[in-house]
Amino acid sequence: MSISRLLAIFIFLLSCQQKEVKGEEFVIQSMESYQRFSQKLWFAGQAENWELADFYTHEIHEVTEELIEGDVYHDGRNLSKLAEDMIESKIEDMDKAIDAENEELFVKNYLGLINACNACHTAAEYEFIKIRVPTINPFNQNFSVPK
Ligand code: HEC
Secondary structure: OOHHHHHHHHHHHHHHHHHHHHHHHHHHHHHHHHHHHHHHHHHHHHOOOHHHHHHHHHHHHHHHHHHHHOOOEEOOEEHHHHHHHHOHHHHHHHHHHHHOOOHHHHHHHHHHHHHHHHHHHHHOOOOOOOOOOOOOOOOOOOOOOOO
């Protein structure tokens, strides 16, 4: 085997390893963002602050896009594909409720979104991580519509 071929294999292996390490951190960061933004989305919706709700839905969409485009594998599972199949359409539903400024539809579609989080946890064999509708507001943030 030529040196250049060996070198090519070595670089390939190195890049695989880097991807795996980045993958782990990337997933945990994505999940922290998901959790925070989905909590804040709830309080924005409860305050019928549609501009703010739209902002957080957009943030959740961005996290999702990065997951989908990142070609992320976790414990051998294709998380990018799971994200695309499970959560994309729920974000679109959320957008519809916000555009309609419809509180009832917001609650319904929020549950759909949260169920999608949990469905992916189950699909990834992390079914012990269960997201629910927030009950208390821990944020030092005013969610109401600006006067
Ligand atoms: C594409 C699949 C997928 C989707 C969609 C998904 N998760 Fe996760 N989530 C995971 C995986 C895999 C882990 C375990 C990560 C690890 O091993 O560190 C995880 C872990 C978590 C954790 C535990 C880490 C922590 O910081 O406590 C939380 C919380 C979490 N997810 C929240 C959410 C929320 C909220 C949503 C929906 C808005 C969501 N996830 C959507 C796959 C997903």
